[in-house]
Amino acid sequence: MSHIPSSFDNADQDVDNMTFYEKMIYHCKQQPLVPLGTLATTVAVILAAQNVRSGNKRKAQKYFRWRVGLQGATLVALVAGSFIYGTSQKERKSKEDELREKAKLRENLWIQELERRDQETQQRKLRAELARAKAQALKTESENLQLEIEKLASKAASGSDKRA
Template sequence: MSQLPSSFDGAERDVNDMPFYEKMIFHCKQQPLVPLGTLATTVAVILAAQNVRSGNKRKAQKYFRWRVGLQGATLLALVAGSFIYGKSKQDRQSQDELLREKAKLREKLWIQELERRDQETQQRKLRAELARAKTLELEQESQKLQAGEGRGK
């Protein structure tokens, strides 16, 4: 099968093929609220732990409540982002399928064009060969006529 056009060369790399650091950045760009929520939840846990150590139970309780709220918000952001990103991924896949079908159609049309050109070339060769044969035939007839005129003189 022939090589597909170069419009497919710049395709996005697969996430599974990326190194860990690039994969982490990719996912953070896809769902920026999740890492922020995780960071905020971690800060709330650290502050709660510090207040438990220092004996300030009221502040510790307040930070633990913040942790629960932030954890819930992070989970909500994760689910919402997955839903939104999942939809866009499906859209992107359907667009990729359309592009593939378009490329197949272009390839099919190009093959048909090449076949048509090949037929035209073969027909031209056939016409040229017939013309050569006709020319050769006419030359032979003219030589016969010239030979016949040479005898008659």
């Protein structure tokens, strides 16, 4: 499966950490008209130089005019691309800020949820402790009542023995 290069490849990689070749590819992907204009200008200069050597002044003049026009078009493409890319860079930064804010909001919501769960756990533990204390009190009370019943039963049994 072939990989089609994209202008978003290495988007998060810092330009300062790139090699010269990587920087060249990165900038050519950002503004493709600039290298094309540079190449066309170079071709016009080469053709003009060939015609100057061969003595054909009319063609040489025509190619020099093309060179000036192509150089101007390249400059316009460079300025326009810088303006457009600068705007998209600001938008990208604002989107990154927005994503950071969303992440921070999610983090805060998660912290609030954890705190709420912790409070619920503490309340459950408190209720369980109170229920255990109440159960222990009821158990102690039932044991005391059981002892009283046994005492009364033994008194009743000893009282019936005395009567008999």
